[in-house]
Amino acid sequence: MTAVLTGKTALVTGGTSGIGLAVVRRFVAEGAHVVVTGRRQAQLDAVAAELGDAVTVVRADASVPADVRALFEVVARRGTGLDVVHVNAGNGELKPLAEVTPEDVDTALATNVRGTVLTVQGAVPHLVAGAAVVVTGSTAASGTERSFGLYGGSKAAIAAMTRTWAAELAPRGVRINTVVPGPTETPGLTGLVPDGGGDAFVRQFAAGMPFGRVLRPEEVAAAVLFLVSDQSSGMTGSELLVDGGASIA
Numbered sequence: 001m002t003a004v005l006t007g008k009t010a011l012v013t014g015g016t017s018g019i020g021l022a023v024v025r026r027f028v029a030e031g032a033h034v035v036v037t038g039r040r041q042a043q044l045d046a047v048a049a050e051l052g053d054a055v056t057v058v059r060a061d062a063s064v065p066a067d068v069r070a071l072f073e074v075v076a077r078r079g080t081g082l083d084v085v086h087v088n089a090g091n092g093e094l095k096p097l098a099e100v101t102p103e104d105v106d107t108a109l110a111t112n113v114r115g116t117v118l119t120v121q122g123a124v125p126h127l128v129a130g131a132a133v134v135v136t137g138s139t140a141a142s143g144t145e146r147s148f149g150l151y152g153g154s155k156a157a158i159a160a161m162t163r164t165w166a167a168e169l170a171p172r173g174v175r176i177n178t179v180v181p182g183p184t185e186t187p188g189l190t191g192l193v194p195d196g197g198g199d200a201f202v203r204q205f206a207a208g209m210p211f212g213r214v215l216r217p218e219e220v221a222a223a224v225l226f227l228v229s230d231q232s233s234g235m236t237g238s239e240l241l242v243d244g245g246a247s248i249a
């Protein structure tokens, strides 16, 4: 089968772990050069060691404007423009309403909302005609998982922003869609519960899923690849649900 991204340049934020790392590996396997971001240098170094010349790693906190500016200076220096962007950097924590502080609100919005705005805004001047952008949402945006209100709210904002940006970017020939994963086995998911409780947390999710298991990051990456490929040329401003059937369980 022909590689889908041969000769293309992609950016994946939060590409050193979990879903983002699976996307980076898939994009590279499909022939792309991938600019990969994250905050931890050791994780970036591991990605560079694994994928070599196929990636450019850049330490950048998506919520920090100076970091995002520096990231796009690296992109500009490559001189190829961007064919594909996956705005994936994100995080959350479990916090019941009664315990939420004003600082928690700022933290919840910093990467997921401010980071998404800064990244898409920064990418726009570099997007080639026909480029595709995917933003990572979450089923928490429309779910009722306890203690996930702030996180779900931040992801609902992402879906709303993506819809309006789709209309703004369409005249440039750019598509933007949201991938909406359900529970996916990643360090991000297991890390929500401290002191090694993550595995039990994942088992609890799995028990409520139709196939008795949570998603694998590669299954979300396959959906992201679809959204950045010509196979989805009829889609913009859409939300693609990849939840292992959780919503019908």
Ligand SMILES: NC(=O)c1ccc[n+]([C@@H]2O[C@H](COP(=O)([O-])OP(=O)(O)OC[C@H]3O[C@@H](n4cnc5c(N)ncnc54)[C@H](OP(=O)(O)O)[C@@H]3O)[C@@H](O)[C@H]2O)c1
Pocket (backbone or CB within 6 Å): 013, 014, 015, 016, 017, 018, 019, 020, 037, 038, 039, 040, 041, 043, 060, 061, 062, 063, 088, 089, 090, 091, 092, 111, 115, 136, 137, 138, 139, 180, 181, 182, 183, 184, 185, 186, 187, 188, 189
């Ligand atoms: N796993 C799930 O069940 C699930 C379900 C629905 C949606 N999601 C979403 O999917 C995305 C990936 O989650 P994951 O589960 O794969 O998490 P993960 O394993 O923790 O990976 C998160 C990635 O994002 C990076 N990151 C976090 N904050 C960042 C920031 N401010 N700036 C730059 N990079 C940042 C992390 O690296 P550093 O920490 O080094 O920065 C890491 O590379 C997130 O947007 C998450 O909300 C996950």
